[in-house]
Amino acid sequence: MAGTQAYAQDRTITGTVTEENGRALPGVTVIFKNSNIGTATDNDGKFSINVPSSATTLTFSSTGFETTDVEVPASGVLNVNNTIFNQ
Helix, strand or coil: CCCCCCCCCEEEEEEEEECCCCCECCCCEEEECCCCCEEECCCCCEEEEEEECCCCEEEEECCCCCCEEEECCCCCECCEEHHHCCC
């Protein structure tokens, strides 16, 4: 069984982080909670992150905002408005 390992199925979570007025928020850090699996939003505020299928929470952080945990919906699509960040 050399080279064969069993892992739980991964899934991809996608979404967009925007300001209250709908403007994209680039550079927001998105991390699978309590792990080192992460990414950042692009210039359009979009992100895509591969996480274990058991993942239920992503952590969002950005300069000037409080770090916030958000539950991942079953659909795997998570659009976040900066009103979830307590300034």
